[in-house]
Amino acid sequence: MAETGQGERLLGKRYRVLRQLSRGSFGDTYLAEDSHRFQELCVLKEFNPQVPGKLALDKAQTLFEREANILYQINHPQVPRFRELLRDEGRLFLVQDYVEGPTYRELLDRRRAYNDRFSEAEVVQFLIQTLPLLQYLHSIGIVHRDISPDNLIQRNADGRPVLIDFGGVKQLVVNVRHQLGVAQPYQAADGTVTRLGTVGYAPEEQLESGQVSPATDLYALGVTALVLLIGKDPAELYDDRRDRWSWPEQIELSDTLRQVLTRLVAHNPEDRYPSAGQALAALNLAHPDPLSTAWAQPMP
Numbered sequence: 511m512a513e514t515g516q517g518e519r520l521l522g523k524r525y526r527v528l529r530q531l532s533r534g535s536f537g538d539t540y541l542a543e544d545s546h547r548f549q550e551l552c553v554l555k556e557f558n559p560q561v562p563g564k565l566a567l568d569k570a571q572t573l574f575e576r577e578a579n580i581l582y583q584i585n586h587p588q589v590p591r592f593r594e595l596l597r598d599e600g601r602l603f604l605v606q607d608y609v610e611g612p613t614y615r616e617l618l619d620r621r622r623a624y625n626d627r628f629s630e631a632e633v634v635q636f637l638i639q640t641l642p643l644l645q646y647l648h649s650i651g652i653v654h655r656d657i658s659p660d661n662l663i664q665r666n667a668d669g670r671p672v673l674i675d676f677g678g679v680k681q682l683v684v685n686v687r688h689q690l691g692v693a694q695p696y697q698a699a700d701g702t703v704t705r706l707g708t709v710g711y712a713p714e715e716q717l718e719s720g721q722v723s724p725a726t727d728l729y730a731l732g733v734t735a736l737v738l739l740i741g742k743d744p745a746e747l748y749d750d751r752r753d754r755w756s757w758p759e760q761i762e763l764s765d766t767l768r769q770v771l772t773r774l775v776a777h778n779p780e781d782r783y784p785s786a787g788q789a790l791a792a793l794n795l796a797h798p799d800p801l802s803t804a805w806a807q808p809m810p
Contacts, residue, residue, distance in 0.1 A: 551608040615659035627741030644786035648724040657730035710744030725779040732774025
């Protein structure tokens with residue numbers, strides 16, 4: 511960490527931290543200015559493998575760099591651009607573009623304060639704008655692993671949903687700690703490691719056995735849409751006693767959206783849509799959006 515002439519501290523001799531955005535078991539996230547790019551705002555996401563010794567940290571950095579190389583492939587307007595992997599005095603950071611706007615969790619909480627929620631038209635638009643993004647990610651072999659209202663931002667500039675906080679890097683922290691025999695902050699009493707994914711949004715195959723696929727993301731997106739529509743958390747939309755979803759009895763929907771959501775959140779991965787593109791096609795039959803195809807493509 512370098513000092514400026516005014517005694518300020520710069521991470522990587524470049525980034526001036528403005529404030530902390532969030533805390534987590536994997537590390538903290540900061541809003542910063544890039545002194546090399548006209549004080550442009552960016553996000554520094556710290557990943558703390560909590561491993562002992564320099565050799566272990568070097569191994570963690572090597573694995574992080576490998577994962578970061580995968581993230582650098584993403585070139586889509588609805589994903590913050592990954593700028594670099596930064597190492598500063600033994601600390602590891604991923605540097606990303608900053609996206610200004612509220613998360614969908616924040617938007618929903620504001621509405622729930624007035625006993626309101628998202629309309630069917632809004633959720634259909636949300637799905638039509640998000641499914642092409644998943645179609646793109648899955649086409650380059652990337653599964654997000656942790657889709658939820660907390661990890662989607664409605665960008666102020668154009669109102670489009672932007673996907674943040676990719677779970678693959680978090681899973682890397684788990685793997686590094688496991689390989690080096692370091693206890694996990696979410697480790698069970700028997701020593702087993704909790705799989706990544708948000709309970710209620712992640713499907714059973716992910717939480718219980720760590721299996722991830724495009725179907726994993728489709729399930730989480732479907733649950734997110736239901737939460738926005740009904741204004742309740744996932745646990746309130748599922749009947750544990752009968753072991754089935756109870757949301758169909760809680761809301762009146764068009765046949766098209768009901769069928770799409772039912773298939774997105776099917777218990778068996780085989781019963782979900784084979785791809786985000788097919789889910790999008792089903793929605794577009796009733797709600798065509800000429801922009802959806804264009805937004806499925808990467809930026810030039």
